[in-house]
Amino acid sequence: MEDNELREITEGVNGFNGKSVLLTGGAGFLGSWFAEALIMMEANVTVVDDLSTGRIENLKALEGSKNFRFIKDDAANVSASGYDIVIHGASIPSPDDYFRRPIKTITSNSNGLLNVLNTADNGANILYMSTSEVYGDPHVIPTPETYWGNVNPIGMRSCYDETKRFGEALCMAYFRERGTRVKIARIHNTYGPRIDAKMRYARAIPNFIKAAIGNEPIKVTGDGSQTRCLTYVTDMIRGFLLLLQNEKLNGNPVNLGSDTEMSILELAKKVKEIANSNSEIRFVEAAPDDPRRRKPDIEKARTILGWKQMVGIEDGLERTIEWFRKI
Numbered sequence: 001m002e003d004n005e006l007r008e009i010t011e012g013v014n015g016f017n018g019k020s021v022l023l024t025g026g027a028g029f030l031g032s033w034f035a036e037a038l039i040m041m042e043a044n045v046t047v048v049d050d051l052s053t054g055r056i057e058n059l060k061a062l063e064g065s066k067n068f069r070f071i072k073d074d075a076a077n078v079s080a081s082g083y084d085i086v087i088h089g090a091s092i093p094s095p096d097d098y099f100r101r102p103i104k105t106i107t108s109n110s111n112g113l114l115n116v117l118n119t120a121d122n123g124a125n126i127l128y129m130s131t132s133e134v135y136g137d138p139h140v141i142p143t144p145e146t147y148w149g150n151v152n153p154i155g156m157r158s159c160y161d162e163t164k165r166f167g168e169a170l171c172m173a174y175f176r177e178r179g180t181r182v183k184i185a186r187i188h189n190t191y192g193p194r195i196d197a198k199m200r201y202a203r204a205i206p207n208f209i210k211a212a213i214g215n216e217p218i219k220v221t222g223d224g225s226q227t228r229c230l231t232y233v234t235d236m237i238r239g240f241l242l243l244l245q246n247e248k249l250n251g252n253p254v255n256l257g258s259d260t261e262m263s264i265l266e267l268a269k270k271v272k273e274i275a276n277s278n279s280e281i282r283f284v285e286a287a288p289d290d291p292r293r294r295k296p297d298i299e300k301a302r303t304i305l306g307w308k309q310m311v312g313i314e315d316g317l318e319r320t321i322e323w324f325r326k327i
Contacts, residue, residue, distance in 0.1 A: 009238045157288065220264055
């Protein structure tokens with residue numbers, strides 16, 4: 001992590017020095033950035049990851065840190081007792097992967113979280129890393145946290161989005177019945193260095209970048225008119241930290257992500273331009289149940305958390321493309 005990235009993450013953030021943190025899924029894309037930021041703010045971090053989708057290489061910067069410990073295991077097997085902060089991020093986040101492993105996707109999103117909620121100490125500060133997928137293919141744009149969603153409960157994506165919805169319901173049950181200090185972050189499309197470069201579906205940015213720097217065809221699913229709002233990873237991690245330190249939002253889901261809407265075709269052209277690529281843009285079949293539009297209402301994040309986007313799409317893509325050229 002560069003100094004400027006650390007500053008982007010920690011602006012307006014405090015209160016993590018000396019805290020003991022359990023982070024499940026910490027070897028993944030978002031998890032590894034989260035772990036590194038917490039260590040740099042002098043928290044004591046234990047990462048639990050079974051490495052089914054995470055990569056131990058993502059934690060390379062933390063090797064030798066006295067404040068860091070790694071446990072290779074399933075989140076459902078490790079006690080959350082004894083920690084000030086517990087973050088559940090263990091998941092299988094890519095459609096390419098959860099289409100192939102729906103049962104593992106369901107158990108990662110449900111059993112691991114249930115274990116965390118059951119074993120965390122009374123008073124522990126808990127963050128559940130949920131997703132914009134709880135909205136399905138929304139009919140309300142921009143989509144507020146009050147929207148109930150438009151999902152297919154038996155579709156190909158249901159192993160992911162329905163268990164994330166179940167996870168939120170589980171968090172709310174513990175909040176209402178036991179008074180658990182639980183925060184729910186609804187994560188919208190996030191990108192940056194360490195994002196998984198191997199998945200075929202949905203992860204548009206890594207697929208586009210790999211094709212562009214190799215001057216291979218950039219494959220756009222459907223007609224490319226579907227939209228996303230893209231957030232650079234440092235902005236997302238700062239959102240997590242601001243949410244953790246805010247007591248007003250216990251039991252209150254929060255959208256985290258950019259509200260600048262871009263079509264997938266526009267994104268492909270932007271990646272091609274920044275990468276100075278000769279790739280052609282080619283249209284291919286869309287993934288099942290692919291949402292047509294995704295734009296969050298982020299008023300709650302702005303007004304209550306004081307969150308704002310600091311890294312624009314061009315800057316973020318330049319950084320991400322540079323990282324891809326090095327790996």
